[in-house]
Structure formats: structure tokens, C-alpha cells
Amino acid sequence: MRDFSQDHRWLSLNTATIRKQRGVEVPLDRIVDQCAERGIRAISPWRDQVAAVGLERIAGQLKAHDMRLSGYCRGGFFPAPDAAGLKAALDDNRRAIDEAKTLDAPCLVLVVGALPGALDGRALYKDIGRARGEVRDGIAASLDYAREVGMPLAIEPLHPMQAADRACVNTLEHALDLCDELDPSRSGALGVALDIYHVWWDPKLEAQIARAGKERLLAYHVCDWRTPTRDLLSDRAMMGDGVVELRKIRGWVEAAGFEGYSEVEIFSTLDWWQRSGEETLDTCIERHRSVV
Amino acid sequence: MRDFSQDHRWLSLNTATIRKQRGVEVPLDRIVDQCAERGIRAISPWRDQVAAVGLERIAGQLKAHDMRLSGYCRGGFFPAPDAAGLKAALDDNRRAIDEAKTLDAPCLVLVVGALPGALDGRALYKDIGRARGEVRDGIAASLDYAREVGMPLAIEPLHPMQAADRACVNTLEHALDLCDELDPSRSGALGVALDIYHVWWDPKLEAQIARAGKERLLAYHVCDWRTPTRDLLSDRAMMGDGVVELRKIRGWVEAAGFEGYSEVEIFSTLDWWQRSGEETLDTCIERHRSVV
Numbered sequence: 001m002r003d004f005s006q007d008h009r010w011l012s013l014n015t016a017t018i019r020k021q022r023g024v025e026v027p028l029d030r031i032v033d034q035c036a037e038r039g040i041r042a043i044s045p046w047r048d049q050v051a052a053v054g055l056e057r058i059a060g061q062l063k064a065h066d067m068r069l070s071g072y073c074r075g076g077f078f079p080a081p082d083a084a085g086l087k088a089a090l091d092d093n094r095r096a097i098d099e100a101k102t103l104d105a106p107c108l109v110l111v112v113g114a115l116p117g118a119l120d121g122r123a124l125y126k127d128i129g130r131a132r133g134e135v136r137d138g139i140a141a142s143l144d145y146a147r148e149v150g151m152p153l154a155i156e157p158l159h160p161m162q163a164a165d166r167a168c169v170n171t172l173e174h175a176l177d178l179c180d181e182l183d184p185s186r187s188g189a190l191g192v193a194l195d196i197y198h199v200w201w202d203p204k205l206e207a208q209i210a211r212a213g214k215e216r217l218l219a220y221h222v223c224d225w226r227t228p229t230r231d232l233l234s235d236r237a238m239m240g241d242g243v244v245e246l247r248k249i250r251g252w253v254e255a256a257g258f259e260g261y262s263e264v265e266i267f268s269t270l271d272w273w274q275r276s277g278e279e280t281l282d283t284c285i286e287r288h289r290s291v292v
Numbered sequence: 293m294r295d296f297s298q299d300h301r302w303l304s305l306n307t308a309t310i311r312k313q314r315g316v317e318v319p320l321d322r323i324v325d326q327c328a329e330r331g332i333r334a335i336s337p338w339r340d341q342v343a344a345v346g347l348e349r350i351a352g353q354l355k356a357h358d359m360r361l362s363g364y365c366r367g368g369f370f371p372a373p374d375a376a377g378l379k380a381a382l383d384d385n386r387r388a389i390d391e392a393k394t395l396d397a398p399c400l401v402l403v404v405g406a407l408p409g410a411l412d413g414r415a416l417y418k419d420i421g422r423a424r425g426e427v428r429d430g431i432a433a434s435l436d437y438a439r440e441v442g443m444p445l446a447i448e449p450l451h452p453m454q455a456a457d458r459a460c461v462n463t464l465e466h467a468l469d470l471c472d473e474l475d476p477s478r479s480g481a482l483g484v485a486l487d488i489y490h491v492w493w494d495p496k497l498e499a500q501i502a503r504a505g506k507e508r509l510l511a512y513h514v515c516d517w518r519t520p521t522r523d524l525l526s527d528r529a530m531m532g533d534g535v536v537e538l539r540k541i542r543g544w545v546e547a548a549g550f551e552g553y554s555e556v557e558i559f560s561t562l563d564w565w566q567r568s569g570e571e572t573l574d575t576c577i578e579r580h581r582s583v584v
Contacts, residue, residue, distance in 0.1 A: 115535055118519045126535045132495065161453040163493035164519050164535045174495050201455035203424065203466050227410045227456050229524055243407055243418045243456045 001254050004262070004289055011288045012042035012070035014221065014265035015049055018280050020273035028053045029061055034277050036065040038285060042261050044071040044219075047096060050103070059102055070261035071154065071193060071219040072096070072105035076167070077113035078138025079131045081124050085116070086138070093142045097151045106260070107154040107218040108146070109193045110139065111167050118165040131168045139190070140182050147189045154193035154218040155179065161232050162198075172199055172208040179216055186215040194253065195221035195265065197236055200244045206252050214257025222246060222292055223266045234267040238283055240291035250292065262292050293546050296554070296581055303580045304334035304362035306513065306557035307341055310572050312565035320345045321353055326569050328357040330577060334553050336363040336511075339388060342395070351394055362553035363446065363485060363511040364388070364397035368459070369405035370430025371423040373416050377408070378430070385434045389443045398552070399446040399510040400438070401485045402431065403459050410457040423460045431482070432474050439481045446485035446510040447471065453524050454490075464491055464500040471508055478507040486545065487513035487557065489528055492536045498544050506549025514538060514584055515558045526559040530575055532583035542584065554584050 004010060015031050028049040035043055043062075050058050062069075075096040080086040100108040112135040115123040125131075139153065146153050155175045158167035169175050175192045183190035192212060199205055209217070224242030229235050239246055250262065264284045266272050272280050296302060307323050320341040327335055335354075342350050354361070367388040372378040392400040404427040407415040417423075431445065438445050447467040450459035461467050467484045475482035484504060491497055501509070516534030521527050531538055542554065556576045558564050564572050 115519075118535060121519050123519060123535045126537050128493070128535075128537070159452065160493040161451065161521070161524070164517055168493075170493055171495070201420070201452040201460075201462055203463070225456055227407075227413050227415060229453070232453070232521055232524065243410060243415045243420075245418050245420070 001251050004292055006289070008039065008285045008288050009041060010261050011040055011285060012044055012261035012263040013040050013281070013284065014044040014073065014263050016046055016073070017264055017266045017272070017284065018277040019046070019049060021275070021277040021280070023274055026277060028058060031277070032058070032061050032065065032067065034281060036067060038281055040281070042068040042070045044069060044073055044109070044263050044265070045103075046073045047099065050099065055099055055102055062103065069103055069105040070263045071107050071109045072100040072103060074109045074111050075142065075153070076110040079113045079116050079134040079168075081116045086134070089138060090141055093138070094145055097142070097146050097149060100151050101149055105151070107152040107191070107193070109154050109156050109219060111156055111158065112139070112169050114163060114165050114168040123164065128163065128168050135168060136178060136181070139178065143182060143190060152188060152218055153190050155190070156193040156195060157198055159198040171202060171204070172212065173204055176208060176212055176216060186213075188215055191216035191218035193219035193221065196244050196246065196249055197221070197223050197225060200225060200249065205249070209252045209256050212256060217253060217256060217258040219263060220250070220253055220258060220260060221263045221265045223264065230270065234269040236266045236268055238266060238272065239264070239287040246292050262288065264288070293543050296584055298581070300331065300577045300580050301333060302553050303332055303577060304336055304553035304555040305332050305573070305576065306336040306365065306555050308338055308365070309556055309558045309564070309576065310569040311338070311341060313567070313569040313572070315566050318569060320350060323569070324350070324353050324357065324359065326573060328359060330573055332573070334360040334362045336361060336365055336401070336555050336557070337395075338365045339391065342391065347391055347394055354395065361395055361397040362555045363399050363401045364392040364395060366401045366403050367434065367445070368402040371405045371408050371426040373408045378426075381430060382433055385430070386437055389434070389438050389441060392443050393441055397443070399444040399483070399485070401446050401448050401511060403448055403450060404431070404461050406455060406457055406460040415456065420455065420460050427460060428470060428473070431470065435474060435482060444480060444510055445482050447482070448485040448487060449490055451490040463494060463496070464504065465496060468500060468504055468508060478505075480507055483508040483510035485511035485513065488536050488538065488541055489513070489515050489517060489557075492517060492541065497541070501544045501548050504548060509545060509548060509550040511555060512542070512545055512550055512552060513555045513557045515556065523561065526561040528558045528560055530558060530564065531556070531579040538584050554580065556580070
């Protein structure tokens with residue numbers, strides 16, 4: 001297992017973590033500079049943040065800083081109300097793949113979607129099995145293009161509390177079943193983004209990480225689980241401030257062959273998004289060395 | 293599959309559902325009368341509600357109404373900070389078994405517990421595997437006495453969002469693994485309480501319900517999953533107001549041999565607990581017939 005205590009060369013910053021600083025939205029080019037100032041070698045940016053500054057400009061800035069991506073957030077949201085909606089979703093995923101390619105991302109992270117309309121509180125149907133079928137078909141369709149251009153797709157299983165509205169793939173086992181079905185040769189074109197926030201509770205986690213192996217483990221995200229958790233989406237804790245056994249899980253991931261970045265992804269309306277970006281980044285670096 | 297549309301003979305009321313009416317705590321004897329007035333034949337009361345009125349008094353009242361229990365809430369919370377805490381937990385479970393016996397409950401529901409202290413935001417340790425071991429040992433110890441007096445124990449898998457603080461058994465599969473380990477002969481002494489709120493999202497639900505079978509399915513709880521869910525504990529929806537496929541899941545449960553009550557359990561700080569008990573009960577009955 002790699003020793004993280006001496007430096008933060010394997011720290012990546014998911015840019016959602018400091019997208020709000022002191023409660024105010026901060027543009028991605030500023031975030032990239034803040035990371036570069038601290039010797040952070042990789043980030044995982046969100047599409048809307050990239051679009052707000054401009055894809056080419058961000059690509060140039062990353063190149064100037066010699067900064068890499070640990071992933072690109074995000075594609076997915078395949079289930080749609082109708083054929084037109086499905087086509088729009090597939091077109092959008094194609095654009096996301098192109099953007100990921102431009103930014104030289106190692107993978108496009110997929111938040112696969114769930115019951116259409118549920119995110120707005122008006123689910124168009126309740127059949128989660130149907131949504132799961134539409135997710136499978138959507139990934140299969142996107143995978144053809146992703147293979148063509150050489151952009152791996154990383155299915156991110158989301159916590160079961162987000163099964164209705166954000167992603168109906170909720171366990172690593174389910175995500176790996178999809179990988180086995182759609183990429184049986186373990187070609188590297190399809191894998192998973194493993195975020196400890198979503199999977200830490202799973203009694204089958206260790207065994208499924210071993211099953212995933214190096215070919216399927218495309219990204220690894222850390223934060224922590226707060227007790228009590230006050231919001232189903234945006235109340236993640238800083239590493240070390242919650243109940244997740246971070247080092248144990250990283251041990252499993254590395255034993256399976258993962259050698260990539262440990263990407264910090266914290267959504268925190270009430271706490272970290274109210275602090276300065278400097279404080280958040282410095283804390284991420286310190287915790288990366290001491291507890292991740 | 294039974295036809296619920298003509299009457300509500302298979303409706304049971306978990307008394308947490310109307311423990312608060314118009315925002316005010318209502319004593320259990322009043323709740324029992326409210327249920328009896330509507331021809332509700334069974335309830336599942338909570339220990340603190342029983343204790344507040346008196347065990348013998350509630351037992352007498354139930355007998356006078358010829359009202360049954362569909363379960364008794366609840367035992368569990370086995371993981372403890374130390375040996376004294378463990379002994380206290382086991383003693384308390386023994387008392388819960390005795391109370392369940394006095395009330396002629398068909399089972400004692402177990403919310404098994406999780407990381408000691410986490411419910412107060414101060415987990416004493418983070419090793420969820422250790423907590424799971426302590427849960428297994430605690431159930432095993434309680435099962436000896438439960439067998440002796442003839443009170444089945446029903447492990448309730450809780451939603452993974454409650455893994456840290458309330459129950460570290462979070463899937464039906466895990467609960468059934470425990471049942472197989474501790475009661476391999478499927479004697480009826482150990483089974484599960486299946487609450488759709490906790491398990492509806494699980495892609496393996498249908499298969500695991502079939503695996504459980506009649507001997508393991510000791511209780512069946514219904515409510516619904518709201519989008520958005522605003523609180524991790526107390527924002528359950530009335531049946532029909534959320535995204536759960538209630539009738540499909542009941543079909544699976546009955547196909548596995550379950551013939552008991554459909555128990556309504558709704559914790560709802562913001563909505564149903566603000567309404568009158570009459571409105572809540574009438575709505576439960578209507579929805580039992582129309583959507584459960």
C-alpha cells in the first residue's frame with residue numbers, strides 16, 4: 001500500500017469540493033490556479049464548470065500547469081421520458097466523451113440516472129427495473145462511441161438513498177454485473193468510479209473490490225460519512241471527520257491493483273462550502289497525508 | 293395474491309404512524325381506541341409507548357378489542373462500548389422478549405444497532421465489521437432465551453443511510469445470511485421484518501424475498517419513498533405518494549408464502565405527524581385498499 005504520509009502527489013481534487021468558497025460560486029480557472037499553487041497534480045472537473053470558462057481555455061490552462069485529470073464529471077442520466085429524451089441523453093453523453101477526450105481525462109464518470117422526473121419530485125414511472133434496463137441500454141450505446149475514441153466509461157454506483165432520483169445503480173456488485181455484461185473481455189473500456197461515500201456501508205465491499213480488479217477500478221473518490229447526516233446530497237464530511245475506515249478501504253483498492261489518484265469529492269452546503277478555498281484545500285492535503 | 297381492495301382486514305398499524313397527531317404526542321391507549329373504532333384488527337406498538345401507559349393495561353385493552361399484534365417494536369442495539377453496556381443490551385432484549393410475550397406478539401422486531409455512540413454523533417470506533425460481529429453475537433445470545441419462551445426474532449434490515457447509527461444490517465441478503473448462520477434449520481425462531489422503505493431500491497430484492505420464504509418472512513411493513521426525501525429518518529411518505537412499487541413487492545412477498553398483515557409504518561415529522569389521527573388512519577385504510 002502506498003505511503004501517502006510524506007507528500008500529496010496522489011491527491012486529486014474534485015472541483016465540486018471548492019466550487020463554492022465562503023458561500024460564493026468560484027470559476028474553474030481560479031480553482032485550477034488554487035490547486036496548482038499547492039502542488040496538486042490532478043483534478044476532476046465538472047462539465048458545467050468547464051463550460052462556464054470554456055473548454056479550450058481550461059485545456060490550455062491544465063497544459064500550462066502540467067495538471068492531469070483523475071476523471072471527468074459527468075455523463076449518464078440515461079433513462080428518459082420518451083424517444084426524443086433518450087436521443088438527447090445519448091447525444092449529450094457523446095459530447096461529454098468528446099470533452100473528456102479534449103481534456104485528456106482517464107475516464108468519463110457516469111452517474112447513470114434513475115426514474116425520469118424524480119429529481120423534480122415528479123417521477124414519470126415507478127418501475128426501477130425499467131430504469132435499470134434503460135441504463136444498461138444507454139451505457140451500451142455510449143460505449144460504442146467511447147471505444148471508438150478511446151475514452152473509458154466509469155459507472156459510479158451511488159448510495160441507495162439516491163436510487164430514485166440520481167442513479168439506480170447502487171452497489172458495486174450491480175455496477176460490476178453491468179461491466180461484465182457489456183465488456184466481458186475486461187478490455188478497460190468500461191469500469192467503475194468507486195466513491196467511498198456511496199459504498200462504505202456495503203458488507204460485500206471488500207469482495208467486490210477484489211472482483212473489480214485493476215481493469216475495472218478507474219477512479220477512487222474519498223470524503224467521509226457524517227453522523228448525523230443532515231442532507232441526502234450535500235452533507236459530506238472531510239476525510240477523518242466521519243466514520244468511514246478510509247485506510248482500510250484504500251488498502252483493499254490497492255490490493256486489487258489500483259494505482260491512481262485519491263480524489264477528494266466533498267459536497268458540503270453547511271460546512272466546507274462556507275469556508276475559504278485555501279482552508280479547504282489545506283485541510284484536504286493534511287488529511288490526505290494523515291488519514292486517507 | 294390476496295385482494296386488499298374490498299376491506300382492510302390485513303391492515304396493521306404501526307403505532308409510530310400516529311404517535312404524534314397535530315404535532316402532539318398521543319398516548320398508546322388512545323391510539324388503540326382510534327384503531328379499534330375503524331375496525332383495524334392489528335397494531336405494532338413501540339416499547340416506550342407501552343411503558344408510558346403500562347404493559348398490563350395495554351394487554352387488557354388489546355384483549356378487550358380482540359386486537360392482535362403484527363410485531364413488537366423493538367429489540368436490538370447490540371453493539372456496546374464495553375462489557376457492561378453489552379450486558380445491559382442483552383438484559384434489555386430479554387425484557388423486550390418478555391413484553392412481546394405478554395402482548396402475544398408474533399415476533400420481536402430487531403433494529404440491530406451499529407457503531408456505539410454514532411447516534412449521538414460520537415462513534416466510539418469506526419470498524420463496521422466489528423459492529424456486525426457484535427450484532428451476530430448479540431442476536432445469538434438473545435435467540436437462546438427467545439427460543440426458550442417461544443418468541444420469534446425478526447431482524448429488520450435498515451436502509452444503508454442508517455448503517456452508521458441505527459443498524460449495520462442493511463440488506464435483506466445480509467439479514468438472511470445471519471438467519472442461515474444462527475438458525476440453519478429454518479425453525480421459525482429467527483427471521484426478518486421486511487420494510488419496503490429500507491429495501492425497495494435493492495436490485496436483488498425479488499431473489500432474496502424468494503430465498504427468505506415463509507419461515508423467514510415474519511413481518512411486512514409499508515409506507516413510501518418521497519422525492520425529494522428531506523430527512524434521513526422521519527420523512528416517509530404515505531403509500532401511493534412515493535416511488536415504491538408496492539403491489540409488485542407484495543406480490544413477491546406473498547409468492548414466497550407470506551400471509552400476514554401489511555403493517556403501515558410512517559415516520560413523518562413534516563407531514564403526517566402534523567395532521568389529525570383520524571385523517572392519517574382514514575388515509576391508511578384507503579391506500580391499503582387502493583395501492584398496497
